[in-house]
Structure formats: C-alpha cells, structure tokens
Amino acid sequence: MTDSPIPAPDDPDDPIARARALRWTSTVIATATLFLFVFNATALKNWAASLTPSDLTVAAGNLAASWQAMTAQVGLTAPRTVVHDAWANGRALTFPQTSGRTGADEPPPQ
Amino acid sequence: MLFPTLTFGLFFLALFALAWVVRTPNEWRKIILLVASWIFYGAWDWRFVTLLIASGVLNWFTAREIDRTADPRRRRVLLTGGVVANLTILGVFKYYGFFFDQVSEGLRLLGWARDLPVIQVILPVGVSFFTFQGMSYLIDVSRGRLKPASLLNVTLLMSFFAHLIAGPIVRGADLIPQFERGPQLSREAAALGVLMIIWGLFKKAVLASELATGLVDPVFFDPSAHSAIDLIAATYGYAVQIYADFSAYSDMAIGLAALLGYRFPRNFDQPYRSISLQEFWRRWHISLSSWLRDYLYIPLGGSRGGFWATCRNVMITMVLGGLWHGAAWKFATWGALHGTVLCIERIWTRFKPAFLPTAPKIIGLVVTFHIVCLAWIFFRADSFATAIGFIRGFGRWDDSALAFTPMTLGLIVFGLALHASPPRLIEGVAARVARLPALAFGLSAGALILFIDALRPEGVQAFIYYQF
Numbered sequence: 188m189t190d191s192p193i194p195a196p197d198d199p200d201d202p203i204a205r206a207r208a209l210r211w212t213s214t215v216i217a218t219a220t221l222f223l224f225v226f227n228a229t230a231l232k233n234w235a236a237s238l239t240p241s242d243l244t245v246a247a248g249n250l251a252a253s254w255q256a257m258t259a260q261v262g263l264t265a266p267r268t269v270v271h272d273a274w275a276n277g278r279a280l281t282f283p284q285t286s287g288r289t290g291a292d293e294p295p296p297q
Numbered sequence: 298m299l300f301p302t303l304t305f306g307l308f309f310l311a312l313f314a315l316a317w318v319v320r321t322p323n324e325w326r327k328i329i330l331l332v333a334s335w336i337f338y339g340a341w342d343w344r345f346v347t348l349l350i351a352s353g354v355l356n357w358f359t360a361r362e363i364d365r366t367a368d369p370r371r372r373r374v375l376l377t378g379g380v381v382a383n384l385t386i387l388g389v390f391k392y393y394g395f396f397f398d399q400v401s402e403g404l405r406l407l408g409w410a411r412d413l414p415v416i417q418v419i420l421p422v423g424v425s426f427f428t429f430q431g432m433s434y435l436i437d438v439s440r441g442r443l444k445p446a447s448l449l450n451v452t453l454l455m456s457f458f459a460h461l462i463a464g465p466i467v468r469g470a471d472l473i474p475q476f477e478r479g480p481q482l483s484r485e486a487a488a489l490g491v492l493m494i495i496w497g498l499f500k501k502a503v504l505a506s507e508l509a510t511g512l513v514d515p516v517f518f519d520p521s522a523h524s525a526i527d528l529i530a531a532t533y534g535y536a537v538q539i540y541a542d543f544s545a546y547s548d549m550a551i552g553l554a555a556l557l558g559y560r561f562p563r564n565f566d567q568p569y570r571s572i573s574l575q576e577f578w579r580r581w582h583i584s585l586s587s588w589l590r591d592y593l594y595i596p597l598g599g600s601r602g603g604f605w606a607t608c609r610n611v612m613i614t615m616v617l618g619g620l621w622h623g624a625a626w627k628f629a630t631w632g633a634l635h636g637t638v639l640c641i642e643r644i645w646t647r648f649k650p651a652f653l654p655t656a657p658k659i660i661g662l663v664v665t666f667h668i669v670c671l672a673w674i675f676f677r678a679d680s681f682a683t684a685i686g687f688i689r690g691f692g693r694w695d696d697s698a699l700a701f702t703p704m705t706l707g708l709i710v711f712g713l714a715l716h717a718s719p720p721r722l723i724e725g726v727a728a729r730v731a732r733l734p735a736l737a738f739g740l741s742a743g744a745l746i747l748f749i750d751a752l753r754p755e756g757v758q759a760f761i762y763y764q765f
Contacts, residue, residue: 189471189562189587192724193490193555196483205482209317211735212487212556218739219491219746220310227747234303270751278511280703 228255229264298340299760300549301502301753308337309553316480316557323479327453330557337458338423345421348386349461353452355382356431357445360438364445376439383428383435390424395624423462425621427455429588434469436592446473459554463546463760465564465584472559480558488738489727490555495745496723497548501760502753504708505542508534510754512705517677520687523700528690530701530709535677536670537712540568542761543582569669569716572661574638577669589618608643612636627675627684634672 198204224231228251235251238244258264298305312333319325339346359379363372388396434454437443446454450473460467475481516523516531523531547564554561564584571577578586597610612633619632671688678684719725730738 189468189584191471191560192493192551192563192721193560194483194485194724195560196481196486199478199481208482208484208487211484212482212491213317214735215487215491215739215742216310216313216556218736219743222740222743223746226743227750230303230750267747267751270748274752277704278507278702282699282701282703284699 225258226263227267228258229267231255298337300546300553301498308333313556320480323476324449326480327449327476330458331449331453331456334453334456334458334461338456338461341422342419348390348421348424349427349456350452352383352386352427352431353455354448355379356434356455357448357451360435360445360451363435363439372439376435379435380432383432387424387428390420392620392624426464426466427461429466429585429621430455430468433466433588433592437468437470443470443473446477450476457554459550459557459559460561463543463550464582465547465550465562466588467561467584468588471562475559481560482556482558484731485728486555486560488731489724490552491738491742492723492727492730493548493552493555495742495749497545497552498746499545499749500541500548501545502749504712505538505545506754506758507752508538508541508705508708508712509758511702512700513538513677515700517679517683517687520678520683520690522697523690524695524697525691525693527697527700528687528693530705532670532674533709533713534705535673536569536666537709539673539677539761540565541712546760567716567718567720569666569713570662571665572658573642574635574665574668575642577665578635578639585618585621589614593617604643604647608640611639611643615639622676625680627678627681630681630684631672631676634668634675638668 196204196208232248232251232255235244235248238248255264298308312329315329315333316326319329335346335349338349356379359375359382363375363379366372366375434443434446434451438445446469451469453476454467454469454472455461457467457472512527512534513531516527517535520528544565551561551564562584564582566580566583568577568581571580594610594614597613598606599610600607602610613636615632615636616629617632619628619630619635622628622631674687675681675684678687733741
C-alpha cells in the first residue's frame with residue numbers, strides 16, 4: 188500500500204472492535220449533524236432557497252425558513268451571526284493609501 | 298455536486314448510513330457505492346456516466362485478455378490497444394479543441410485560411426483522472442504487479458466518487474485489494490477522516506475562496522490595472538490558493554473514503570517547505586508525480602541512459618505533465634519551466650565546483666518557492682501573453698488603489714505558515730481525538746463546521762482541479 192495518512196486498524200478481523208468503531212463514528216456524525224441542524228439553520232434556509240423551484244422544494248424552503256425563524260427567536264443563530272459579522276468587518280479593512288486613485292481611473296496615455 | 302455544499306453533505310449522510318447498514322455481503326455494498334458514484338457524477342452531466350462505464354468495461358476486458366494470454370507479442374498488442382483507447386478518450390474530449398485551434402492557426406499563417414468545421418466538445422469532469430487510473434490498472438496487470446479484478450471492482454475503482462473528480466489518482470494495486478477484503482474502520486481512522494474533512498472544508502471554503510474572490514481573481518483578470526504590490530501579493534496569494542484548494546479536495550476525499558472504510562494515499566505533504574524542485578515534486582500532487590514517474594519517466598528510460606538522456610526524459614515528462622493539466626500552451630510552459638529547473642538542479646549537483654560550499658537550506662527553500670510561484674503565474678493566467686504582461690507589471694510601482702488587504706495578507710501568511718507546522722500534525726491530533734467520547738467529538742466537529750460556515754463567502758467556487 189502506498190503511504191496513506193489513514194492508519195490501518197490494529198485488528199481488522201475483530202468484529203467487536205469494528206462494531207464499536209462504527210458505533211463511535213456514527214454517534215460523532217449524528218451529533219455533529221444535529222448540532223448544525225440546531226445552530227446553523229441559516230445555512231439550511233439559504234440552501235433550500237437556492238434549490239430549483241418545485242412543489243417539493245418550495246415546501247422544503249418554507250419549512251427551513253420557519254425553522255430558521257424559530258431558532259433565531261431563541262438566539263441559536265447568534266453565534267454564527269457574530270462570527271460572520273466580525274469576519275465581514277475584517278474583510279472590509281484596507282491598507283492606508285497615498286492616493287484614492289484606482290488603476291481604472293488613470294487617464295489614458297498621451 | 299461539490300464537496301463543500303449541503304447537497305453533498307446530505308448525499309454523503311445517506312450513503313454512509315446505507316453503506317454500513319448493507320456491509321454484508323461485500324458485493325452488495327460495492328454495488329451501492331458504484332450506483333452512488335454514478336449519481337454523484339451524473340449530477341454534472343448524465344451523458345458522461347456512460348463514458349465512465351464504457352471506460353471501466355474497456356479496461357476490465359483488456360486487462361482480462363492480457364492476463365489470459367501467454368504470448369508476449371499479443372500481450373503487448375493488447376496493452377498498446379488499451380492504452381491507445383484510453384488516450385483516445387482523453388484526446389477527443391480534452392485535446393480536440395486545442396489541436397483544432399493549432400491546425401487553424403497553422404493554416405492561417407501559411408495563408409490557407411479556411412473555415413474549418415467547428416465541433417464543440419464538452420470536457421467531462423475528472424476525465425484526466427479516471428483515464429490515468431484506467432491506464433495504470435492495465436499496465437500493472439500487464440507487468441504482473443496486479444491480478445485482473447472483477448468488472449465490479451474495476452468499474453468501482455474508476456468511478457468511486459471520493460476520488461473521481463480530482464484525485465488522488467488511486468492505483469488499482471492500492472484500492473482493489475481493499476474492495477476485495479471489505480471495509481475496515483477504526484476510531485483512529487474515523488477521527489482522522491472527520492478532521493481531514495473539516496480541515497479540507499476550511500482550506501477550500503475560507504482560505505482558497507477568500508483569496509480567490511478578494512485578491513487573485515480580480516488581479517489576474519486585469520493585471521494592467523494593478524500595481525506591483527497587488528501583482529506580487531496575487532502571485533503569493535495564488536500559490537496559497539491553489540495549494541489550499543487542491544489539497545482541500547484531496548483531504549476531503551481521503552477523509553470521506555476513510556469514513557466508508559477505505560484508505561487513500563497521501564497526496565500533499567507540505568510542498569512549500571521543499572528545498573529543491575525535486576523535493577517539491579515528492580510533496581506536491583504525489584499521486585500524479587509518482588504516476589508520471591512510474592508510467593512515463595521510467596518507460597522513457599528514466600536515468601538509465603546517461604546524464605543528458607535523463608535530462609531529456611525529465612523534460613518530456615514535465616511538459617507532458619503540464620499538458621495533462623489542460624490543452625493550452627501556458628500549461629506546457631508551466632511544465633517546461635519545472636522541467637528546465639529540474640535539469641538545472643541535476644546539472645548543478647553534477648558539475649558544481651568542489652570549492653563552493655553547499656548553500657544553506659533556507660536559500661534552497663526560498664529559491665524553490667519563488668520558482669514555483671513564477672511557474673504558477675503561467676498556470677493561472679488566461680494565456681501566455683497575459684502571463685508575460687503580468688510579470689512585466691512587477692516593475693510598475695505606482696499608487697493605484699490596492700486590491701491587497703490586511704485580510705488577504707493574513708491568509709497568505711497563514712497559508713505559508715502551515716508549511717512550517719510539524720509534519721503529520723493532523724494525524725497526531727486525530728490520535729488524541731480518537732480517545733474522546735463520541736458525543737464530545739461530535740459537538741466539537743459541529744462547532745468547527747459552524748465556525749467555518751460563518752466565515753465562508755457566499756456560494757462555492759468549483760475546485761481548480763475540476764477543469765483538469
């Protein structure tokens with residue numbers, strides 16, 4: 188096997204170890220999914236709104252919007268909003284410049 | 298269906314559940330993965346799923362026939378036929394337009410301007426990757442390194458969604474035994490898989506996307522409207538962007554495969570800490586560079602034919618490696634630049650006067666990084682002429698408004714600083730994380746993804762290597 192970052196299991200044929208690993212992994216994924224469902228309803232709403240309109244996607248979009256409104260009401264969307272706004276403020280920072288001219292504003296060469 | 302989207306997230310959740318519920322018999326699991334991979338690929342264009350299937354069947358059948366015959370001449374004919382068929386797929390879909398343009402231009406220069414019939418050929422995503430995988434499978438079987446596999450294993454090898462679009466180029470010798478044995482999962486592998494997905498998400502959605510939209514794309518779009526500061530920043534920015542973008546895809550591919558119970562090879566290993574270009578190619582897109590070494594450079598003669606023949610083989614390999622990325626002269630130039638410097642390194646090592654001291658490693662690192670950056674300009678620019686104009690702009694120190702901002706500076710510094718971090722850091726972290734209770738790690742993973750999602754710009758750009 189070519190060098191892989193993923194370690195091989197110590198005992199690949201042990202069914203108990205395999206079952207435990209699968210249970211642990213499934214719990215990790217389920218917990219993370221649930222966490223995001225609760226705290227990242229904004230992303231869910233944006234995603235649903237971006238789907239091609241159909242009866243199903245419109246209904247899904249309405250459900251996602253209601254869920255987002257509900258979580259926003261109790262402040263669960265606040266952590267995302269705080270980080271998002273802080274990052275947007277950082278993005279807006281510029282270096283001080285000697286001139287406000289842009290390349291596009293320059294007069295054409297004579 | 299891009300990895301860092303909710304659509305893909307839901308697709309993967311469903312597949313993860315299904316693939317582990319139906320883990321026996323192994324054949325059924327592989328069929329599920331195969332169908333899921335076709336759905337994944339079909340999300341771009343359903344028509345090309347048939348191309349993928351046809352390519353799999355072609356390589357399966359040819360390898361089986363090669364194995365069945367003992368006649369060396371017939372084996373060679375079959376192998377040549379199989380490789381030519383793979384190259385034809387690549388040629389028709391990827392290089393037809395380029396070839397057509399060159400012929401038209403040649404005729405025009407000769408004064409024989411003609412209205413040649415134009416056929417627009419759509420480039421199937423990932424075609425370079427799956428044809429290279431198919432060819433390596435054929436060659437490995439013909440060399441006796443690999444036993445021919447079942448049709449299911451060969452088509453899954455070529456179609457597996459995790460590596461299908463932008464690698465790593467996983468060889469049959471690595472993946473087919475895993476398909477035959479069945480999936481293997483451990484807490485350590487799963488922890489590393491989850492961490493690599495999150496890390497890849499950060500590199501793509503924040504680092505690469507922010508640099509692309511905030512600096513690199515606007516500056517490369519019109520280099521003449523920017524001063525040297527922006528051009529230099531965009532050059533470093535692109536070096537970080539392409540590393541973050543491409544290694545993010547590889548990390549996520551490796552992580553996704555790990556969660557499904559398969560191990561993919563490493564594809565990046567802190568490339569910008571290389572002190573020579575030779576070392577760079579042992580750290581950058583490792584699956585492609587090792588593919589080119591094993592299936593092109595060595596068959597060309599490698600280093601067996603003497604010093605100058607070695608240099609010639611290096612140049613051929615690098616120029617063709619450049620053209621693998623795309624049908625354009627700028628990619629050939631990029632490859633030729635790398636090839637030339639690789640040859641110069643060899644010449645220097647061989648003919649360096651004995652009285653000259655060996656340069657400190659930091660000099661090698663700085664020089665190598667800047668050569669790589671210079672070559673990236675040709676890689677990123679729309680055309681060869683734009684790249685030349687971009688480089689000329691390095692002398693334009695005027696006071697035009699900067700696209701370069703404190704945030705892009707911070708991201709560039711961060712992206713480069715990653716290369717100074719301890720090697721295998723994420724693997725060490727994963728080994729510790731694997732000891733955490735699942736609930737604690739799940740909550741931490743959710744919080745990290747939430748944090749990344751809050752930072753990312755609106756929308757998701759396609760990965761740079763999708764076009765190859």
